[in-house]
Amino acid sequence: MKNAISLYRISNYFHRKNIGFISKIFDGINFLIFNSVVPGSARIGYKSKLAYGGIGVVIHSKAVIGxxxxxxxxxxxxxxxxxxxxxxxxxxxxxxxxxxILGGITIGNNVIIGANSVVLIDVPDNTIVAGNPAKIVRNLDGSIYDLLENVY
Known part of the structure; x- marks a missing residue:
């Protein structure tokens, strides 16, 4: 396994099949190898990635990620x-x-969240937010991947 998302996908498969104890085993392996908490019960969408192997990432078990x-x-x-x-x-x-990113908030489509930002409020579509607490610093006209060359 070269990335925490790979172990998450396996854990999520067993979680969806209601084989919770095997899902928890993969969650534990993920923590041991990558020091990450990415439970199989979280919902993480297709083609989503964890940068640098997912080291130190913590995701709530009920989080929904597109x-x-x-x-x-x-x-x-x-x-x-x-x-x-x-x-x-x-x-x-x-x-x-x-x-x-904390609390019952919604992050919109096509958004960039700056490094070390603390996001406590909803973020609308097509924006860049940064800071502590995070504030909108720019609105976007195109895809974030036009700005983030070679990231995806």
Missing amino acids: ERVIIGQNTTIGRKLSPEGVPIIANDVYIGAGAR
Whole structure:
């Protein structure tokens, strides 16, 4: 296994087949090898990737992540102190290294989240956000992959 997403996909397969104990074994292997918490119960879309093997990535077990999302190393996608609400991330999103996306928020389509940003509010489609707390720094006219050359 060269990436934490590969182990997640196996774990997710067993989770969907209601074979939870095998799913948990793969979750544990993922933690041991990549120091990542990417549970099989999370929903991560087609062609989504974890950068640099997924080292240090933490994703809540109920998080929903769309297609073609790139998640940087040491990123956290989870809830706040409240037991309610986890992030929902749409399609074509780039999440920079060390970002924190917390609470029952929605990240729109075609979004770039800057490195080390702390996102606590909804992010609309076609924007770039950065900072702590994250704020919109730019609106986008085209695809994020036009700006992020050779990333995907």
